[in-house]
Amino acid sequence: MPDITPTELHQRQQAGETPTIIDVRETWEHEEGRIAGAQNIPLNSLPEKLDDLDELKDQEIIVHCKGGSRSASAKAYLTQQGFTNVRNLEGGFQAYTAAGI
Structure with missing residues (x-):
């Protein structure tokens, strides 16, 4: 599945879409700033959260x-676990906020 750009994600959100967004940063990072609607599952917690997903x-x-980079690892891991439609946000949270979103 191709990755998604910050602009594409923002446009979809502005259109009222609510895609499932998983923030794989550490909890403290998520608390400092987040993308609206994102749920926080730190990368090292993904294996224990698979049943929930x-x-x-x-x-x-x-x-x-x-x-x-961490989300690229998360995408690879989820794909290996049988998830068929996982997309990585290109440039991560930094690119999303740098785009003025």
């Missing part, structure tokens, strides 16, 4: 972190 296996999930 099972109903989303065939739905779009957008993962993000600070700059894109």
